[in-house]
Amino acid sequence: MGNTGLWLINTIFNSLKNRRISKNNKLARGVEEYKSITVSDLFPPNSCKDSVIISGGSQNERLHISRELLRNAYNENHPVIVLHTANNDLENVILQNGLGTVVNERNKKFDAFTSFELNEIIQVVTDTCKSKYDIKPAARYVLQVVYDLLLNKGKKPYFSSFANCPFFKLSDQITTRLNNGSLSQDVADKLNSYLLTGQTECSKIDTFFCDMRSQINYLSASDPAGAKAVSVLTAIKKNQILCIDIRSSGNSMLIELIVNSLTIAMNRGCNFSLFIDDVSFVNNDMLKNLLCQKSNHKNIIVSKDLYALTGGKEDVFSTLISEAEKTVIFSHSSNVSCDKWSKYLGEYEKIDVSYNNNSGWNHNEKSGYNTNSGQTETLKREFKVKPEQINRLSQNEAFIYDNTTGSLIKTVIL
Numbered sequence: 567m568g569n570t571g572l573w574l575i576n577t578i579f580n581s582l583k584n585r586r587i588s589k590n591n592k593l594a595r596g597v598e599e600y601k602s603i604t605v606s607d608l609f610p611p612n613s614c615k616d617s618v619i620i621s622g623g624s625q626n627e628r629l630h631i632s633r634e635l636l637r638n639a640y641n642e643n644h645p646v647i648v649l650h651t652a653n654n655d656l657e658n659v660i661l662q663n664g665l666g667t668v669v670n671e672r673n674k675k676f677d678a679f680t681s682f683e684l685n686e687i688i689q690v691v692t693d694t695c696k697s698k699y700d701i702k703p704a705a706r707y708v709l710q711v712v713y714d715l716l717l718n719k720g721k722k723p724y725f726s727s728f729a730n731c732p733f734f735k736l737s738d739q740i741t742t743r744l745n746n747g748s749l750s751q752d753v754a755d756k757l758n759s760y761l762l763t764g765q766t767e768c769s770k771i772d773t774f775f776c777d778m779r780s781q782i783n784y785l786s787a788s789d790p791a792g793a794k795a796v797s798v799l800t801a802i803k804k805n806q807i808l809c810i811d812i813r814s815s816g817n818s819m820l821i822e823l824i825v826n827s828l829t830i831a832m833n834r835g836c837n838f839s840l841f842i843d844d845v846s847f848v849n850n851d852m853l854k855n856l857l858c859q860k861s862n863h864k865n866i867i868v869s870k871d872l873y874a875l876t877g878g879k880e881d882v883f884s885t886l887i888s889e890a891e892k893t894v895i896f897s898h899s900s901n902v903s904c905d906k907w908s909k910y911l912g913e914y915e916k917i918d919v920s921y922n923n924n925s926g927w928n929h930n931e932k933s934g935y936n937t938n939s940g941q942t943e944t945l946k947r948e949f950k951v952k953p954e955q956i957n958r959l960s961q962n963e964a965f966i967y968d969n970t971t972g973s974l975i976k977t978v979i980l
Contacts, residue, residue, distance in 0.1 A: 597950055597965075600977040605634045608966065608979060609892075614638035615839065616891035617864045621872035621907070623896025625655065627962055628868050630979065631894060632843070633659050635866060636807060639839065640665045645802040646866070647828065648809040649821075650843035657809055666807025667796055671784040676810065677795035678725040678782070678823055681803060684713050686830050687723065691774060694822045699774050707764035708771055711736055711757050718748060724790040729779040733772045736761055781819045785811065798827035802838045815846035825852045832861050841866040848877030858885045865889070873903040884910075893967045894979075897959035904953035911967060911974060916948040950974065 609618075609631070618635060620628050636659065639646045646666070650656050657668045669676040679687055688706045712731050716723050732739075740757050743749040749757070779786070787793040801808035812820055831838060840856070840863055847853040857865055867886060869875045876882040887893055887910055895911075898904050951965055951974075959965075963978050 598973065598975045600975055602978040602980050603975075604980045605631055608894075609634050609638060611638050611642060613892070614642045614644045615837070615864055617889055618866045619872060619887060619890045619893045620866075620868045621893070621895055622870065622898040622903075622956075622959075623964070624961070625653075625870075627896050627964075627979075628870070629655055629659065630962075632656060632841075632866075632868055633663070636660060636665050636841075637663065640807060643805040645805045645836070645838040646807045646841050647798055647801065647824070647838060648807065648841040648843065649812055649824065649845050650809070651812060651814055651845060653811075653843055656843055657811070660807060660809050666809060667801065668809045668811075669785045669796065670811040674785055674787050675793050675795050676782070676785045676797070677787050677790040678797055678827065679723055679728065680725075680790065680795055680797035681799040682723070682797070682830070684710065684723070686799075687713070687728070689830065690823060690826045691771065693826050694774075694778075695819055699770050701770045701774060702767055704764045705767035705771055707760040708733065708736070708768055709764075711740075711760050711764075714753075714757060715739060715743070718743065718753075722791065724795070726786060726788060726790055729775045729786075731775070733768050733775075778819050778823065781817060782823070784813070798824055799831055802831045802836045812845065815850070818850055821845075821850050822852050825856050828856060828863065832863060835862065837862050839864040839866055841868070843868045844870060844875065846875055846877070848875070848879065848882075854882060858882060858889075860889070871898060871900055871903050873906045874900065878902075888969075891969050893969070895956060895965045895967070897963070898956055901953065901957070904956045907956055907965075908949045908951055908953045911949070911951045911965065913947045914950055916946055951976075 614635070620631055636646065636648075638644075640663075648656070648660070648666075657670065660666050660668055667675065678690070682690070688709050691709060692701045692703070692705060709728075712728060712733075713723050715736070716727055721727060737758065740749065740754050740761070744751065744754040787795040796806075796808060798808065798810075800806075810824065812824075815821075828838075828840065842857070842865070845853075847857060856863075857867070865886070867875075867890075872886070873883055876886070883906065895907050898907065956965065960978075962980070963976070966975050966977065967973070
């Protein structure tokens with residue numbers, strides 16, 4: 567058989583071999599590619615209680631999925647607390663589809679203490695911005711006095727009632743109630759005893775409520791009963807969606823107030839989802855810890871760049887994504903973030919083929935020009951999804967990782 571015949575056989579053999587290698591590499595990489603998938607197929611109704619991460623892309627791309635997640639939760643009567651910073655489009659999705667309640671400066675229907683018991687009010691006051699106010703346990707006695715006086719007057723213990731309370735005149739109020747017969751001597755004596763026990767904390771409590779009122783006044787109901795005010799706890803108890811515009815990630819008092827309310831809901835055994843829309847939590851330990859802890863609540867974290875949102879903290883980033891049932895990764899402009907997502911999606915062993923060609927004149931008895939070609943196979947580790955592939959994703963195109971099945975797909979979300 568001549569050189570031409572051997573060359574042809576060798577070429578066919580290598581072609582078949584390379585096809586097999588290519589197939590094996592594709593299987594080892596484990597990335598399925600689909601032309602498109604609908605958002606409703608991606609997130610069916612029974613996924614409303616899943617933890618989900620959506621990172622990258624445009625606001626419209628993220629909003630498209632957010633709408634489906636919130637609609638599923640509404641249809642399944644699953645409570646969701648949504649925190650965002652002036653995302654009017656997200657608010658409109660909720661309002662226009664009748665999915666829940668939106669509280670902001672245009673709709674002041676928020677009252678932090680609605681549905682709270684006394685011990686829970688005490689917990690929130692003493693734990694919110696704890697290092698700043700350093701309110702001691704004795705404060706509970708002052709709050710007990712306010713609580714009892716409100717009930718005695720036939721009022722509910724709303725946040726606004728506490729915030730507007732003249733803490734340094736409580737003794738005068740007790741005397742006035744005693745004189746007009748609203749309180750018995752025994753009750754008045756008990757309240758005065760409570761007030762004496764907690765008097766060292768009065769100034770701290772007064773400062774706390776003064777600062778809190780100024781920070782959340784833009785969404786707080788001045789007349790909670792008339793406005794049918796809602797709180798985080800009432801929304802969760804009634805299986806509702808409550809959307810809160812926190813204005814800024816630096817609004818620490820409001821954020822900690824909400825986190826403490828969510829903690830109370832968890833202590834009551836309530837199931838809910840916390841939906842975070844581009845709210846930075848890197849400088850708020852309470853929010854960060856809530857998002858990272860395992861409990862009976864789920865996280866939905868939506869951000870134009872999750873890694874940036876964590877402040878580049880590897881432990882926080884890895885904890886959040888490891889807890890998510892499903893992660894949707896759109897295009898990212900940051901090379902650092904693309905690298906982090908690429909590493910998260912993992913590596914595989916790729917069969918790498920290198921070719922060698924040797925040719926030249928043969929000066930033996932049968933002289934002529936000979937060509938010898940061959941190939942060498944080696945194993946090397948390679949990213950399943952390279953950083954540049956994340957960076958170059960087109961509109962509505964995404965990599966989607968399902969943590970429960972271990973599947974990784976690339977598709978266009980319709």
